Amino acid sequence: MSLPCGIRNYSYNTDTAIIRTRTQWVLFAAFLLLLFAMPLYIPRFGLDIINLIGITIIAVIGLNILVGYCGQLSIGHAGFMAVGAYTTAILTTTFGWPYFAALICSGISAGLIGLLFGMPSMRVKGFYLAITTIAAQFIIIWIINHWTDVTRGSIGMGVASASVGSFQFNSEIKQFYLITGITALCVLFATNLARGRAGRAFVAVRDNDLAAEVMGINVFSYKLLAFFLGCFFAGIAGSLFAQWRGNITAEDFTFSQSILYVGILIIGGLGTSIGPILGVGTMGLLLYWLLPVVLTPALEGMNIMPSGFSSGLGPMIFGTIMILSLVLEPRGLAHLWSLFKASYRLWPFSY
Amino acid sequence: MTQLLQYTITGLAVGMIYALIALGFALIWKSSRVANLALGQLVLISSWFTYGMLTQAKLPIWLGLIVTILFAIFLGWLIERFTLRPLIGQPALSLIAVTLGLAYFLEGLVTVIWPVSVAKLPALFPQEPVNIGTAVISQEYLWAAGVSLLLFAILSVFFKFHKMGIAMRATADDQLAIQACAVPITRIFSMSWIFACIVAAIGGVLVSSIGGITNALVETGFKSFSVVILGGMDSFLGCIIAGPIIGLCENVGAGYLTGIIGPGIKDLIPFVIIIIVMMIKPYGLFGEERIERI
Numbered sequence: 071m072s073l074p075c076g077i078r079n080y081s082y083n084t085d086t087a088i089i090r091t092r093t094q095w096v097l098f099a100a101f102l103l104l105l106f107a108m109p110l111y112i113p114r115f116g117l118d119i120i121n122l123i124g125i126t127i128i129a130v131i132g133l134n135i136l137v138g139y140c141g142q143l144s145i146g147h148a149g150f151m152a153v154g155a156y157t158t159a160i161l162t163t164t165f166g167w168p169y170f171a172a173l174i175c176s177g178i179s180a181g182l183i184g185l186l187f188g189m190p191s192m193r194v195k196g197f198y199l200a201i202t203t204i205a206a207q208f209i210i211i212w213i214i215n216h217w218t219d220v221t222r223g224s225i226g227m228g229v230a231s232a233s234v235g236s237f238q239f240n241s242e243i244k245q246f247y248l249i250t251g252i253t254a255l256c257v258l259f260a261t262n263l264a265r266g267r268a269g270r271a272f273v274a275v276r277d278n279d280l281a282a283e284v285m286g287i288n289v290f291s292y293k294l295l296a297f298f299l300g301c302f303f304a305g306i307a308g309s310l311f312a313q314w315r316g317n318i319t320a321e322d323f324t325f326s327q328s329i330l331y332v333g334i335l336i337i338g339g340l341g342t343s344i345g346p347i348l349g350v351g352t353m354g355l356l357l358y359w360l361l362p363v364v365l366t367p368a369l370e371g372m373n374i375m376p377s378g379f380s381s382g383l384g385p386m387i388f389g390t391i392m393i394l395s396l397v398l399e400p401r402g403l404a405h406l407w408s409l410f411k412a413s414y415r416l417w418p419f420s421y
Numbered sequence: 422m423t424q425l426l427q428y429t430i431t432g433l434a435v436g437m438i439y440a441l442i443a444l445g446f447a448l449i450w451k452s453s454r455v456a457n458l459a460l461g462q463l464v465l466i467s468s469w470f471t472y473g474m475l476t477q478a479k480l481p482i483w484l485g486l487i488v489t490i491l492f493a494i495f496l497g498w499l500i501e502r503f504t505l506r507p508l509i510g511q512p513a514l515s516l517i518a519v520t521l522g523l524a525y526f527l528e529g530l531v532t533v534i535w536p537v538s539v540a541k542l543p544a545l546f547p548q549e550p551v552n553i554g555t556a557v558i559s560q561e562y563l564w565a566a567g568v569s570l571l572l573f574a575i576l577s578v579f580f581k582f583h584k585m586g587i588a589m590r591a592t593a594d595d596q597l598a599i600q601a602c603a604v605p606i607t608r609i610f611s612m613s614w615i616f617a618c619i620v621a622a623i624g625g626v627l628v629s630s631i632g633g634i635t636n637a638l639v640e641t642g643f644k645s646f647s648v649v650i651l652g653g654m655d656s657f658l659g660c661i662i663a664g665p666i667i668g669l670c671e672n673v674g675a676g677y678l679t680g681i682i683g684p685g686i687k688d689l690i691p692f693v694i695i696i697i698v699m700m701i702k703p704y705g706l707f708g709e710e711r712i713e714r715i
Contacts (some may be wrong), residue, residue, distance in 0.1 A: 145458075145521070190699040196513045197456035197654070201646055202699050205692035208643070212689045216682075281712055326528075329521050336518050382532025389526025396519045397470055397507045 105250065109243045116359075117242045123354035124249040125311050126331075130338070130346040132303025133331050137267055138341035141276030142191055142298035143200045146207030147304055147331045152214060152323035154180040154305025155312040159227040160220060161375030162313075163175045169232040173309045180305025181298040183210070192290050195279070207325055214320045226319030229312045245314055252310065256303060261343040263299070271339070272296055306326065326385065330357075333392040339404025348403040353391075357384055425484030427556040428676040429669060433561035435628075436648075436668020437569035442624040443660045444576070445617030445649035452613040452655050455505060455516045459524035460621060461642020466527050467493055467622035468542075468629040469639055470534050475543055482545065489622055494519035499609045509607075528639070545626070565627040572623060573630060573661060576616075580657075585612060593655070640688065644671070647691035650698050653708025663706060667691060670691045 079085040089098055109117060133147050154176035161172040187206035191199055214221045221227065232239045232248060239248045263269050271292045272284035285290045312318045337348020366380045399405060442464060449457050457463075459504025470492050474485040504519050546564040550557045580586035590608045591599045602604055628641050648667050675687035704710045 108505065123612050137514070143517060187696075190696075190703065194703040197517060198650070198699065198703055200456070200458070200517055201650060201695060202648070204643070205695040208692045209689065209696070212685065212692075216685060293541065297440065326525070329525055331519060333525065334520060336515075340514075379533045380527040380535070382534075384529065385525045386533055389522045389524070389529060392522030392525065393504050393519055396511075396522065397504070398514050400515055418715030 080416070086265075089271075092215075106247070108250075109246055112357075114242055117246050119354065119358045121242065121245055121249050121314055122358055123350055124253040125245075125307050125314065125382075126334070126354060127253050127350045128254075128256050128310065129304050129346055130335050130350050131256055131332055132300040132307065133335050134340070134346045135260060135263065135272070135303070136197070136296050136300030136343075137332070137335060138339075138345065139264055139272035139276060140293060141272075141279075141404055142188070142293060142296060144194070144203040144297075144300065145200050145204035145325075145328050145332060146187070146205075146210070148258035148323040148325070148327035149203075149207035150180045150184050150212035150301040150304035151308035151311065152210055152320065152329075153183045153301075154308030155318050155323070156214060156221055156227070156308075157305065158309040159229045159313045163227060163229060164220075168321025169230075169240065169313060170234065173232075174305065176309035177305040180308065184297045184301025184304070185294055188294055191293045191297065206326075207328055211320050211323065221320075224319060226317050227312075228317050229315075231316070232313045239313075249310055249314065252306070256306065257343070257347065260303075264389075268292070268295060276341070324407040333388060337391060337395045337402055339407075342402070342404035344407060345402055346403035348407060351401065353388070356385035356391075357388060374381060420421075422553040424676060425673070426531035426554055427558065428672045430553060430556060431562050432669040432672030433665045434668070435631075435672065436567035436665035437566040437643070438624050438664075439626050439644050439648050439667055440660045440664020441569045441572060441620050441627075443645040443652070443664060444573075444657060445620040445624075446645060446649050447652075447654065447657055447660050448589075448613045448620075449617050450649075452589055452698050453509075453592075453610045454513070455507070456513075456518045456520065456654075457617065458517060459527060459642075460645055461639035462524045462527035462531075463496070463618055463621040464628070464641050465636065465638045466496070466531050468634045469531050471622075471626050471629070472540050472634055473535070476540070482543065486626070489626065490619060493618040493622035494615050497615035498611055500618070501614035505610065505614070506607060506641075509610075511572060528636075531636075538636055542626070542630050542634065545630045559631075561631045568623070568627060573618065576620075577657075589613060605700060619702040644691045647695045649696075649705075650695050651705055653705030655709055656705070656707035659705055659707035667694065670694060680687070 077091055084090065089095055108120065112120065129147060129151055132146065132150075136142050137143050138172045157176040158169075158172045161167040161175060162169055167175075183206075187202060190202045194202070215223055217223075230238075231245070239245050264272075271282070271287050274285065274287055275289055275292055275296075279289050308323075311322070317321070334349040334353045335346060336349075337353060338347070339345030360385050362380075366383065370380065371382070395402065442460060445463075446457055446460055449455050467489060471485060471489045474480050474488050475482060480488065500523065504523055505516070508515055508519055546561045548560065550559050551563070552558075565577075573673045580590055588599065589609055589612060591602075591604075592606060597605060599609070607704050624641070625638065627639060644667060648660055648663045651667060652661075654664030671690045673688055674690045698705060
């Protein structure tokens with residue numbers, strides 16, 4: 071981590087601070103202002119997309135803890151999201167709990183299910199673990215579809231918007247502040263987690279788990295911790311999704327969704343705190359806005375494709391971007407971002 | 422009793438097809454340590470391609486099948502050359518992720534070209550059912566199992582005696598040694614992808630000639646993963662033995678458990694088997710247990 075020219079650290083406090091210089095504070099304040107003033111200058115359907123992006127950021131941050139820092143590939147993240155979403159739906163709709171209690175419970179229940187399916191990580195890794203999480207995805211979705219007494223199967227469950235006391239987050243703008251606030255908290259938590267003891271242990275386990283064990287890191291418990299935290303975030307994301315969407319079915323949490331999250335994370339940059347945000351930001355705009363709103367109508371207007379092609383266009387483009395990003399820039403957008411920062415810091419004397 | 426016999430025979434026959442597709446996975450894994458998660462999508466796209474050739478372009482069946490095989494060869498070469506070869510030497514996670522990207526791409530491509538979600542292949546095999554003992558079996562299953570067995574035989578002769586097959590086995594054994602013998606290792610990787618695509622295409626045609634073409638064909642890929650996991654990833658013998666076991670569990674389980682647990686149990690069984698194998702014997706029946714050193 072290179073510091074800007076002329077900046078020194080004189081105490082541990084300045085050394086460990088996330089935001090170090092006055093310029094950074096000014097930029098950060100401007101960013102926060104722009105972010106929270108978004109409802110003023112973004113149309114309503116744009117806000118809809120921003121909310122979905124916020125929820126996806128939380129899910130991908132969880133995946134980043136699991137895959138990016140700890141190196142345990144999980145391709146069942148949408149399944150764990152479904153656990154969170156359905157916990158919220160059952161607790162608030164069936165039992166009438168207040169939303170925020172259900173939110174925490176959703177995180178914990180998704181985390182516990184994650185622990186269960188993370189157990190094989192004690193003995194296997196790589197492809198074996200990936201296939202276990204794929205199995206987890208399908209088993210969870212199967213149970214949701216067939217345990218009709220509790221989850222109402224394919225009819226889906228209605229969920230009321232979040233509320234505190236008598237205040238309801240019932241408009242898109244109120245939802246925006248709720249989701250953005252929780253996303254900001256999650257980003258902060260994940261950033262600090264990665265810089266702390268657990269984060270360093272995760273990185274050691276990812277780079278070489280045998281060496282980590284020899285150095286006195288309890289590999290298995292840290293792997294399980296990563297599974298718990300990663301799935302906890304997924305549960306939070308699922309819970310927010312449930313109350314934002316208002317009605318959930320198992321169709322909202324498909325296997326393609328799981329692959330999508332892995333792809334977004336790779337495009338953004340594995341094992342960096344900025345990566346998930348950049349990845350979800352660009353890919354979210356592409357998949358939720360550019361593709362359905364701009365590109366598909368344009369192609370449909372040209373009448374060269376068979377009707378009904380549009381649902382395949384997104385996966386095709388996303389798959390191409392995913393492959394290209396792995397071949398050309400395996401460290402993702404986050405690496406490009408750090409290259410950019412390094413070059414403007416030294417500009418115009420780059421040597 | 423009649424029912425049990427019927428489930429057993431269909432299970433074994435379908436299992437042979439799963440084993441065939443799983444063989445493609447094991448081939449790639451052995452030669453280049455790439456876990457190909459796009460298996461189901463390869464099956465899907467080659468089935469749709471066959472549909473395009475036989476039904477849409479109205480080729481005669483023999484020509485259509487030959488074109489499909491050529492397409493599979495081309496597809497395998499293309500995939501290896503442009504997605505896997507630039508990633509040689511990258512960590513395992515990138516290699517798995519690139520096949521996921523490939524899966525996503527292929528599935529999208531199929532939807533773009535063939536937006537209809539259900540189609541039927543013309544009948545490749547005689548249709549009338551046959552009696553085995555007391556059970557009545559649709560003849561297609563037996564033909565499919567026969568074709569799979571024949572392919573196994575051809576492939577094992579190829580690996581045993583042909584120069585390329587020997588080189589491929591040697592690559593699986595020791596990559597450095599085979600490079601020292603001046604065998605271009607990238608050609609081996611290419612060949613293994615081509616073979617994987619061919620067996621996936623044939624498996625796909627067999628499965629879809631029985632059950633029609635839907636996007637559920639992707640699940641055939643997942644069933645083959647459970648074959649691979651149960652048999653052990655680096656064992657051809659494991660595939661051939663585990664395939665019928667999975668098919669048997671699936672069909673017999675579905676036959677008897679549907680009444681107790683509910684419909685749809687058939688799709689769940691392979692995944693439950695995966696979890697059980699992971700808990701008890703993660704490297705499968707015939708897999709090599711990995712011993713790591715720092």
